[in-house]
Amino acid sequence: MTVISSNLGYPRLGEHREWKHLLEHYWRHDLDEDQFHATAKTLRLANLAKQRDLGVDYIPVADNSDYDHVLDTLAAFGATPTRFGHFDHALTLTDYYAIARGTKTATAAEMTKWFNINYHYIVPEFDDVHFQLLDNRWLRYYQEAKTELGIDGKPVILGPISFLKLGKRHGQYLDDAAVAELLPQLLPLYEQVFTELVAAGAQWIQLDEPTLVKTTDSAEILPYQQALTTLHQAVPALKIELQTYFDSLDLYDQVVDLPVQAIGLDLVHDHGENLAHLVDHGFPSDKVLAAGIIDGHNVWASDLTKKFALVQQLTDIVTTDRLWLQPANSLLHVPITTKNETQADPVLLGGLAFADQKLQELATLTTAANQGITSVQARFDDNQAHLQALNTSSHRNNQAVRQAEQHLADQTFERQAPFATRIKLQHDRLNLPLLPTTTIGSFPQSKLVRSKRAAWRHGDLSDTDYQAFLNAETKRWIDIQNDLGLDVLVHGEFERTDMVEYFGQKLTGFYATQNGWVQSYGSRGVRPPVIFGDVAYTEPITVAASKYAQSLTDKPVKGMLTAPLTIINWSFVRDDLPTAQVQNQIALALRQEVQNLEKAGIKVIQVDEPALREGLPLKQRHWQAYLDEAVYSFKITTTGVANDTQIHTHMCYSNFTDIIDTIKALDADVISIETSRSHGEIISAFEQTGYQQEIGLGVYDIHSPRVPTVDEIKANIERALRVIDARQFWINPDCGLKTRQEPETIAALKNMIAARDAVQSRL
Ligand code: GLN
Numbered sequence: 001m002t003v004i005s006s007n008l009g010y011p012r013l014g015e016h017r018e019w020k021h022l023l024e025h026y027w028r029h030d031l032d033e034d035q036f037h038a039t040a041k042t043l044r045l046a047n048l049a050k051q052r053d054l055g056v057d058y059i060p061v062a063d064n065s066d067y068d069h070v071l072d073t074l075a076a077f078g079a080t081p082t083r084f085g086h087f088d089h090a091l092t093l094t095d096y097y098a099i100a101r102g103t104k105t106a107t108a109a110e111m112t113k114w115f116n117i118n119y120h121y122i123v124p125e126f127d128d129v130h131f132q133l134l135d136n137r138w139l140r141y142y143q144e145a146k147t148e149l150g151i152d153g154k155p156v157i158l159g160p161i162s163f164l165k166l167g168k169r170h171g172q173y174l175d176d177a178a179v180a181e182l183l184p185q186l187l188p189l190y191e192q193v194f195t196e197l198v199a200a201g202a203q204w205i206q207l208d209e210p211t212l213v214k215t216t217d218s219a220e221i222l223p224y225q226q227a228l229t230t231l232h233q234a235v236p237a238l239k240i241e242l243q244t245y246f247d248s249l250d251l252y253d254q255v256v257d258l259p260v261q262a263i264g265l266d267l268v269h270d271h272g273e274n275l276a277h278l279v280d281h282g283f284p285s286d287k288v289l290a291a292g293i294i295d296g297h298n299v300w301a302s303d304l305t306k307k308f309a310l311v312q313q314l315t316d317i318v319t320t321d322r323l324w325l326q327p328a329n330s331l332l333h334v335p336i337t338t339k340n341e342t343q344a345d346p347v348l349l350g351g352l353a354f355a356d357q358k359l360q361e362l363a364t365l366t367t368a369a370n371q372g373i374t375s376v377q378a379r380f381d382d383n384q385a386h387l388q389a390l391n392t393s394s395h396r397n398n399q400a401v402r403q404a405e406q407h408l409a410d411q412t413f414e415r416q417a418p419f420a421t422r423i424k425l426q427h428d429r430l431n432l433p434l435l436p437t438t439t440i441g442s443f444p445q446s447k448l449v450r451s452k453r454a455a456w457r458h459g460d461l462s463d464t465d466y467q468a469f470l471n472a473e474t475k476r477w478i479d480i481q482n483d484l485g486l487d488v489l490v491h492g493e494f495e496r497t498d499m500v501e502y503f504g505q506k507l508t509g510f511y512a513t514q515n516g517w518v519q520s521y522g523s524r525g526v527r528p529p530v531i532f533g534d535v536a537y538t539e540p541i542t543v544a545a546s547k548y549a550q551s552l553t554d555k556p557v558k559g560m561l562t563a564p565l566t567i568i569n570w571s572f573v574r575d576d577l578p579t580a581q582v583q584n585q586i587a588l589a590l591r592q593e594v595q596n597l598e599k600a601g602i603k604v605i606q607v608d609e610p611a612l613r614e615g616l617p618l619k620q621r622h623w624q625a626y627l628d629e630a631v632y633s634f635k636i637t638t639t640g641v642a643n644d645t646q647i648h649t650h651m652c653y654s655n656f657t658d659i660i661d662t663i664k665a666l667d668a669d670v671i672s673i674e675t676s677r678s679h680g681e682i683i684s685a686f687e688q689t690g691y692q693q694e695i696g697l698g699v700y701d702i703h704s705p706r707v708p709t710v711d712e713i714k715a716n717i718e719r720a721l722r723v724i725d726a727r728q729f730w731i732n733p734d735c736g737l738k739t740r741q742e743p744e745t746i747a748a749l750k751n752m753i754a755a756r757d758a759v760q761s762r763l
C-alpha cells in the first residue's frame with residue numbers, strides 16, 4: 001500500500017501571465033466570449049497536464065477560475081447580489097465580471113484579504129439571496145479533465161461554512177446564528193453537486209474549510225459537524241478530504257472526528273502545533289492524513305532530508321496507505337516556475353522552488369516513501385548540495401551584518417527625549433501653521449513617468465537622462481505644491497514602482513524575480529522581491545532625491561521610506577533565519593538611511609508601515625510577538641536622530657482600536673491615518689487612550705478619481721476637532737496619490753487646503 005501525492009490548487013496566472021492577458025483582452029473587447037472560453041480551456045488543460053507530468057497522483061480540478069474562487073462559488077450557487085439582477089441560468093461572463101468589477105449602475109462587490117495572504121477574494125453578500133444551483137462547475141471541470149486528458153481529478157470546492165463565514169449580511173460578517181439560518185438552504189445544493197460528481201465517477205472531493213483554523217471554542221465546531229453529517233448521510237458513497245490551511249487546528253480532536261474520510265492539515269505554517277497534536281493525540285485509524293508538508297506560500301526549496309524524516313515520523317502515526325503528501329496550502333500563492341529566472345545567480349536559483357518545483361519535491365518524497373530513498377538518491381544529493389551552496393555563500397554570511405546583530409542586545413532604541421520635549425523643539429524648528437497640510441508621498445505616476453522608467457530599464461534611456469527626467473518631475477511637483485500652499489512637501493516618489501522594489505535594489509540580499517508573479521486580485525499580479533541573503537546598507541537610497549527636492553524650496557521636504565515590517569510582509573523572506581532577524585537587519589540598514597537623510601538637511605522623515613495590520617497572525621495569541629517585533633524594528637529604524645527631527649509614519653486604514661498600544665509604542669511624532677471613510681471612529685479611539693502624538697487626518701479618499709468638495713473635507717476635519725485639540729492634527733489625503741491623474745489631484749488638494757483654511761480661520 002502506498003503513499004499518495006496530492007495537490008490542493010495550482011496558480012492561475014500562466015507562466016507568462018497568459019491568463020491575466022486573456023482576462024484583460026476580453027475586458028477590452030479584443031476577444032468574444034467563445035474565444036475567451038477556448039483559450040481559458042487550453043490554459044486549464046495545460047496546467048492539469050503539467051501536474052500529471054510532474055508526477056502528482058491526485059490532481060485538483062475546478063480550482064481554476066475566471067477571476068476568484070469565492071466569486072465562482074457564489075455565482076454557481078446563485079448567491080449574486082441583487083443589484084446585478086436575478087439569474088435563473090449560469091452567469092454569462094458579462095454578468096460574472098459585473099459583480100467583480102462593477103458596472104455604470106452597480107458598484108462592484110467588495111474585495112478583501114484572503115486570510116493572511118496577499119490574495120483578495122470577492123466578499124459574498126447574503127442580504128437577500130435565494131440559493132439555487134445555477135452551474136455545477138465542479139462537474140463540468142471534472143468531466144473535462146477526464147475526457148480530454150484521462151485525468152481522474154479531485155474536484156476542489158469551498159466548503160459551505162467557510163463560504164458563509166467569508167460573506168456578509170447587512171454589512172457584517174455572518175455569525176453562527178446567521179450561518180445556522182442560511183445553511184439549510186445551501187446544503188441541498190452541495191448535496192446535488194456531490195451526487196452528480198459521484199455519479200460521474202469522482203473518487204474524492206476536496207472540501208476546503210479554511211475557517212476551521214480560526215475556531216477555538218467547541219461550540220464553533222457545530223455548524224461544520226452539522227453540514228458534514230448531512231452531506232455524508234445524503235451522499236454516502238462520497239469521499240471527502242476536509243482541507244484546512246494557513247494555521248493549526250485548536251480543536252484538533254473534534255475536527256479529526258468529523259464524518260469525513262481524509263483530513264488535510266497544514267504542517268508548515270502551524271507553529272508546530274498540528275504535528276504536536278498528531279504526536280500527542282494520534283490520528284483516527286479509519287481516515288487518511290493529508291499532510292501539508294511543503295510550504296505553499298514561500299519560494300524556498302525544501303530540505304528534502306528533513307522533510308523525509310518528517311514523512312517517516314508520520315508513518316509512525318498513520319499507516320502508509322492512509323498517508324497523502326501535499327503542499328500545506330494551494331499553490332495559487334506562489335509563482336509558477338523557476339525555469340524562467342534565467343538571470344538569477346545559480347547559487348540562489350538552486351535554493352528556490354516555485355509551484356512546479358514544489359510538486360517535483362512532493363513526487364520525490366512520495367517515491368522515497370514508497371520505494372526507499374535510494375531510488376531517488378540523486379535528487380536528495382542535489383538538494384543537499386544546492387542548500388549548502390546557498391547557506392555557505394557570501395550572501396548569507398556577511399560578517400558586518402552578523403556583528404551588528406550581536407550588538408543589538410546591548411542597545412536600547414529610544415529617542416533621546418520624550419515626545420513632549422521633542423515636539424516643542426520640532427515646532428520651533430519647523431514653524432508650521434495650525435493644522436499643517438501635507439501629502440503621503442507619491443504623486444501621479446503618469447504614462448510619461450512609466451514610459452521613461454521602462455525605456456531606462458530596457459537600456460533605451462541613459463542613467464543621466466533618466467535622472468534628469470526624475471529631477472524635472474520632482475521640480476515640477478515642488479512648484480505645484482508651493483503654488484497650492486502645502487506646508488510640508490514631498491519629492492513625489494517618481495523613482496519607485498511600489499513600496500519595496502526600489503529599496504530591494506539598493507540593499508544587499510534582495511533578488512527581484514523576472515517572472516515571479518502571484519495573483520493579488522482578479523487579473524492583477526504582484527512580483528514580491530525575494531530576500532535571500534543578509535541585508536546590508538551599501539549606499540544611500542532616497543537621500544539624493546530628498547536633498548534635491550529640499551534644495552528647491554524653503555518649506556520642509558519630508559523624506560520617505562518604507563518600514564521594515566512592510567518590506568518583510570510584501571516580500572518572500574528567507575526561511576533559514578527567523579523572520580524577525582531579517583526584519584532587524586532591514587531596520588539596521590534603514591537606520592543608516594534615516595541618519596543620512598538627517599545629515600542631508602531633511603527635517604521631517606516619514607517611515608511608512610501600511611502592512612502592519614494586514615500582516616497580523618490569524619490567531620490572536622500570536623499577535624503580541626508580531627506587534628512587539630514591529631515596534632522594535634520601527635524603533636531601530638527611527639530613533640537614531642536628533643530630537644528636533646520629526647518622524648512621521650503612515651498607515652492606510654483606520655481600524656486601530658485593538659492595536660492602539662502598538663501605535664503608541666512606535667513613538668512616531670506624527671501618524672497619518674485614513675479618516676474619510678470611517679466617520680471619525682478612530683479619533684475617539686485615540687482620544688480614549690490619551691494619545692499624545694500628532695495625527696495626520698486622511699481627510700479624503702484617494703481611491704476614487706472623484707474630487708471631494710470643500711464642505712465634505714471641512715466636515716471631516718470638524719468631526720475630528722470635536723474630540724481632540726486642533727494642535728494635535730495635520731491635514732492630508734488618506735494615502736499616496738500615485739494612481740491618480742494630475743488634474744484631479746491638484747483640484748482635490750486645492751479643496752483640501754481651502755477646507756483647512758476655512759476651519760483654521762475660525763479657531
Ligand atoms: N508613501 C507611499 C505613497 O505615498 C505610501 C503608500 C501606502 O501607504 N501604501 O505611495
Ligand code: ZN
Pocket residue numbers: 440610650651652734735736
Ligand atoms: Zn497608505
